[in-house]
Amino acid sequence: PGIGKSTLVLQNILSIRGKRILYVSGEESASQLKMRADRIGRLSDNCYIVCDTSLENILGHIKQVEPELVVVDSIQTIASDAIESSAGSVSQVRECAAQLLRYAKASGTPVILIGHINKEGSIAGPKVLEHIVDAVLQFEGDRHYMYRILRSIKNRFGSTSELGIYEMVQRGLREVSNPSELLLSQSADDGELSGMAIGVTLEGVRPFLIEAQALVSTAAYGTPQRSVTGFDSKRMNMLLAVLEKRVGFKLAQKDVFLNIAGGLKVNDPALDLSVICAILSSNVDMAVPRDVCMSGEVGLSGEIRPITRIEQRVLEAEKLGFSTILVPKNNMKGFDTSRLKIKIVEVAKVEEAFRALFA
Structure with a gap:
């Protein structure tokens, strides 16, 4: 109604x-x-x-x-x-x-x-x-x-x-x-903030960039809370388990809040990488650079799996002025990247993505 x-x-x-x-x-x-x-x-x-x-x-x-x-x-x-x-x-x-x-x-x-x-x-x-x-x-x-x-x-x-x-x-x-420009918060003037990562998602045939926002804090009431808006809560729990088991981040005793900016509900698995990067960014209180975006599905063993329509995603990120995009390894095969101004960083595992962002 x-x-x-x-x-x-x-x-x-x-x-x-x-x-x-x-x-x-x-x-x-x-x-x-x-x-x-x-x-x-x-x-x-x-x-x-x-x-x-x-x-x-x-x-x-x-x-x-x-x-x-x-x-x-x-x-x-x-x-x-x-x-x-x-x-x-x-x-x-x-x-x-x-x-x-x-x-x-x-x-x-x-x-x-x-x-x-x-x-x-x-x-x-x-x-x-x-x-x-x-x-x-x-x-x-x-x-x-x-x-x-x-x-x-x-x-x-x-x-x-x-x-x-x-x-x-x-x-x-x-x-x-151009929904991407509306869905990204214009916080570049205020300095970089931790807990925010920009992912490239597809809705139908339209690629657009969307912001995943996360807040990780010590559990105040003993039992950790898991609150999700705009993303599948079961999938976030799976990603938290991957971070705990495969990467070694202890999040079991911490509250985790996740929000997809703009009030949209997103089902694209390619947003996994930006979700875990936002969570990690908030956990270590280090900001993800505002000119970096990412797209990739995260598997249970911590590997970053290939995604569909990678060319469209990369071109959308370049059009909006991003300087770097993180993509799954070997996902760009057969795609001519010589004319692109955007830097493409291929990552095979979650740890590689973290090193690329926070090294």
């Missing part, structure tokens, strides 16, 4: 010229939609709005207007008179989606359904809704941060590895063309 689903769709349909569009709203009144449209600041003469929750009435409006695009906001508020259960129930969502599917296939008109997701992150209502539609676009992010991510979960027309990153501003959503 409040992530910006309706805002994103309204921004898009108001910018489409020359097509008749029917926007069906079961959640908001016409005056609320008008206020939002005025805030976005785009005008359209061919966008028709109807506020109704009856499927039969909506199909009647569709027949009358003959639109070239239909938007239903949201599918959980629409109910059919043929079914006795209330709107939002499994049977209502399934039946309404099936009837709109029949209309879309028969007329060749694209239909956009806006829906909710539940706490587990899956579409609220039946899983069959995902099977019915041609594409599932998931809009996610933390309401307390300004960034939103639009990712494709299913796409019958193209790739599912594309990703859109947006920033919520007063006039709606603005595309973030």
Whole structure:
């Protein structure tokens, strides 16, 4: 709720010229939609709005207007008179989606359904809704941060590895063309701080640089705490065990707090190296140089494993002005590095990465 689903769709349909569009709203009144449209600041003469929750009435409006695009906001508020259960129930969502599917296939008109997701992150209502539609676009992010991510979960027309990153501003959503610059803290003027390491991650096909922040302190209450935001907590525990067993750092009696800056949730294993470097940096209270970034997966024996799309990651780091990047050994085979201005340091083990950073 409040992530910006309706805002994103309204921004898009108001910018489409020359097509008749029917926007069906079961959640908001016409005056609320008008206020939002005025805030976005785009005008359209061919966008028709109807506020109704009856499927039969909506199909009647569709027949009358003959639109070239239909938007239903949201599918959980629409109910059919043929079914006795209330709107939002499994049977209502399934039946309404099936009837709109029949209309879309028969007329060749694209239909956009806006829906909710539940706490587990899956579409609220039946899983069959995902099977019915041609594409599932998931809009996610933390309401307390300004960034939103639009990712494709299913796409019958193209790739599912594309990703859109947006920033919520007063006039709606603005595309973030270079998220790396926003996700890195501008603390170079304040002197270097320990516990921060910059990793190069991939979301879909887009590489961007992200900051891992760690704080290691002596356990105040006897039992050490492990707190993680934006990263898999089980994976962090594994990395702490690697540091303890393979590298010899005693972290068993210390609190470890880890945060991925910007409120993003990252699943890319290539962020492992920056996570352990941030933890070590905080533990020994030595700063990682701000012009150094890294990318690599850490194995259980302390080795740094090769990662995918290494060329894209290196080029992104160079574009943003980094002077050095740490990458897994032999990961750069077949890649011409002679034209690159960035220095590439190949490391095979965790100890080598530490020596390269803190020697």
